[in-house]
Amino acid sequence: LTTRKNASRNHHVYRDFMAKVVSQREVFGKGSIHLMLHRLAIIGASAIVWRLVPSITAQLTALQPRQICLISWALAKAKVFDNDFNEKLVLWLQSVDPGELSKLDAAHLAWSYARRAEIAKTENQSPLGPQELQCLRRLIVVHGSSSREQDGRVGEAYISESHSSSTLLKAAADLFPKDLGLFTELSDTIRAAVEGDEFSFASQELTALWISTSIIGTSHRT
Numbered sequence: 001l002t003t004r005k006n007a008s009r010n011h012h013v014y015r016d017f018m019a020k021v022v023s024q025r026e027v028f029g030k031g032s033i034h035l036m037l038h039r040l041a042i043i044g045a046s047a048i049v050w051r052l053v054p055s056i057t058a059q060l061t062a063l064q065p066r067q068i069c070l071i072s073w074a075l076a077k078a079k080v081f082d083n084d085f086n087e088k089l090v091l092w093l094q095s096v097d098p099g100e101l102s103k104l105d106a107a108h109l110a111w112s113y114a115r116r117a118e119i120a121k122t123e124n125q126s127p128l129g130p131q132e133l134q135c136l137r138r139l140i141v142v143h144g145s146s147s148r149e150q151d152g153r154v155g156e157a158y159i160s161e162s163h164s165s166s167t168l169l170k171a172a173a174d175l176f177p178k179d180l181g182l183f184t185e186l187s188d189t190i191r192a193a194v195e196g197d198e199f200s201f202a203s204q205e206l207t208a209l210w211i212s213t214s215i216i217g218t219s220h221r222t
Contacts, residue, residue, distance in 0.1 A: 022051050030059060034067035034074070041077035049078045057085045065096060069105040069112075076112035079119065093135045098142040106143035107164040110136060110171035117175055128175070136175055137182065144168040144186040161198070165190050166205040166212075173212035177219035183212070 021036070033056065040049050056071060063071070072089060075081070098106065113136055117128050128136075144165070169186050176182055190209075193199055201209065 018045065018048050021048060030063060030067075034063070034070040037071050037074035041074040044078070046078040046080055049075065049080045050082075053080060053082045053085055057082065057088055060085070060088045061092065065100055066102065066105050068092060069101065069108040072112040073108040076115035081116065081119070090129075090132055094131060098139045101139070101143070103143045103161070103164045103168075106139050107167040107171070110140055110175070111167050114171040114174035133175065136171075137179075140168055140172050140175075140186070141182065144172065145189050160202075162201050162205050165193070165199075166201065166208040170208040170212045173215040177215050180216065180220065183216050
């Protein structure tokens with residue numbers, strides 16, 4: 001389904017599969033629900049994601065941190081913003097130690113909150129609260145100030161170190177456009193990693209870096 005995301009959603013195979021996702025969600029289990037939501041978000045199946053939210057919210061605290069971070073990313077990608085889920089996510093965000101997360105986890109979570117903040121501005125919704133922003137800033141500092149995993153953990157192979165770094169920088173620019181110190185610290189870390197041949201950037205990642213710089217530049221001209 002992911003590789004054929006341009007196929008008609010009226011196809012009976014698609015409809016039958018999605019009906020099974022909702023009616024037999026226990027088949028996927030806690031171990032893979034985050035992956036299922038990720039793929040649903042990628043193909044734009046927001047309506048199905050909405051129907052899964054109550055079940056996800058009920059079991060959120062029983063999930064692993066990496067699962068919660070990817071679920072947060074998936075819901076933001078699908079523009080699914082549920083009050084009950086958000087309340088539980090905020091409580092979890094305030095309690096989790098950033099050191100328990102991988103850099104990839106942090107990038108997923110930071111991106112999801114930046115996405116929420118962006119949509120809140122355009123749709124006149126309530127902005128992120130000060131406690132949320134404080135937790136997110138700490139998260140970004142912990143993982144954005146180092147170009148390598150602190151404890152030897154690595155992210156999934158399909159996400160590169162450079163992707164996580166550029167995602168964190170973009171999230172920092174979106175969430176804290178006036179914080180030049182934070183942006184400079186993250187930028188210096190990225191530059192040192194590139195100069196040390198630790199990683200290079202793909203075109204999408206370079207675009208994220210450019211947009212981040214533009215956001216910071218604009219915020220300091222106004």
